[in-house]
Amino acid sequence: MSSRSALPLKKTASGQESPSGLLKAPLPPVNDSEGQYVPASLPFIVDAHVHFFPDHFFSAVWQWFDQFGWPIRYRLTSPEIIDFLLSRGVNHIVALHYAHKPGIARDLNAYMAKLSRSHPGITALATVFPGENNAAAILEDAFQSGLNGVKLHCHVQCFDMNSEHMDEIYQACTAHKKPLIMHVGREPKSPAYPCDPYVLCRADKLERVLRDYPNLNICVPHLGADEFDAYRRMLLKYDNLWLDTTMTLADYLPMDFFPELIKMRVDRIIFGTDFPNLPYAWDREIRRLIELKLPDTALEKILGKNALEFYSITCETVA
Numbered sequence: 001m002s003s004r005s006a007l008p009l010k011k012t013a014s015g016q017e018s019p020s021g022l023l024k025a026p027l028p029p030v031n032d033s034e035g036q037y038v039p040a041s042l043p044f045i046v047d048a049h050v051h052f053f054p055d056h057f058f059s060a061v062w063q064w065f066d067q068f069g070w071p072i073r074y075r076l077t078s079p080e081i082i083d084f085l086l087s088r089g090v091n092h093i094v095a096l097h098y099a100h101k102p103g104i105a106r107d108l109n110a111y112m113a114k115l116s117r118s119h120p121g122i123t124a125l126a127t128v129f130p131g132e133n134n135a136a137a138i139l140e141d142a143f144q145s146g147l148n149g150v151k152l153h154c155h156v157q158c159f160d161m162n163s164e165h166m167d168e169i170y171q172a173c174t175a176h177k178k179p180l181i182m183h184v185g186r187e188p189k190s191p192a193y194p195c196d197p198y199v200l201c202r203a204d205k206l207e208r209v210l211r212d213y214p215n216l217n218i219c220v221p222h223l224g225a226d227e228f229d230a231y232r233r234m235l236l237k238y239d240n241l242w243l244d245t246t247m248t249l250a251d252y253l254p255m256d257f258f259p260e261l262i263k264m265r266v267d268r269i270i271f272g273t274d275f276p277n278l279p280y281a282w283d284r285e286i287r288r289l290i291e292l293k294l295p296d297t298a299l300e301k302i303l304g305k306n307a308l309e310f311y312s313i314t315c316e317t318v319a
C-alpha cells in the first residue's frame with residue numbers, strides 16, 4: 001500500500017488538502033553496482049519506457065531532476081542511450097518524450113521519427129500539448145512519419161484527462177489504431193510542478209476515458225502510482241488498460257509498496273525503466289523482477305510480449 005497518509009498536507013486552490021507528494025525534497029543517489037549485460041537466459045526484453053530528447057532538452061530535464069527529483073546517473077545523448085541498452089542485451093526500446101508547452105511538438109516528433117529510422121530496435125512515440133492548435137493534425141502527421149503511439153505526461157502538461165481538449169487526442173489515436181501512454185497517476189508528485197497532480201489525476205477519471213473510448217488502448221506508467229489498488233482492479237474490468245512497472249520494482253521511491261505482479265493481470269503489465277533518468281543501476285529493476293520468481297510465461301509476457309502486443313511491434317521490426 002502507499003504511504004500517502006504519512007505525507008504532509010498542504011492547501012490547494014480549492015481549499016482541499018493535498019499531500020505534498022513523494023518528491024517533496026530531492027531524493028538521494030543509490031550507488032548500487034550495475035551488471036555488464038542482462039542476466040543470462042532471460043526471454044526477449046523490451047524496455048517500454050525510455051526517455052529521449054534533443055541534447056538541450058535533456059540538459060534542462062536533468063537540471064530539473066537535480067533540483068527537484070533525484071541525481072541522474074546516466075547523462076547520455078539519444079544515440080548513446082540506444083547503444084547503451086541494446087549493447088547490454090535489451091532487445092527493443094520504446095522511445096518516449098513529451099512537450100512541456102504548446103508549439104514544440106512538431107519539432108520533437110520529427111526528432112523522434114528520425115531517431116526511430118536510425119535503428120530497427122526502436123519504436124518511437126509522438127507527443128502533443130493537449131489543447132494546442134491543430135493537435136489532431138500534429139498527431140496525424142506524426143503517425144504518417146512512422147511514430148507508433150502517443151505519450152502524454154499530466155504532471156508536466158497539466159491537462160485534465162476528462163476535458164474536451166482531450167477528445168481530439170483520444171479520437172486521433174482511436175482512428176489510427178495507435179496506443180496512448182499517459183502518466184495520469186498522481187505520484188511521484190513534486191511541488192515544483194506547475195499544477196497539482198492530486199487535483200488532476202484520479203483513477204476514476206481514467207475509468208471514464210476507458211469507458212468512453214473502448215477501442216483506445218491506454219497504458220498508465222508506474223502501475224498507476226499511488227492508487228495501486230484501484231488500477232489493479234481496473235485491469236480486471238477493462239481490456240483496453242495496460243500498466244507499466246517503471247520505477248515501482250526498484251524500491252527507491254519513498255513509499256511502503258512493492259508490487260505483487262503475480263496477483264495482477266499479467267497479460268496487461270509492461271516492463272519499463274525510465275532510463276536514462278535514473279538514480280540507480282540501469283539493470284536494477286530487471287534483477288528485482290527476476291527475484292520475484294514469476295512463472296516463465298508471466299515473465300515472458302511482462303518483460304517483452306505484452307509491449308510487443310501493445311505497440312503492435314512486428315517480428316520484422318525486431319529482427
Ligand SMILES: [Zn+2]
Binds near residue numbers: 049051274
Ligand atoms: Zn518516464
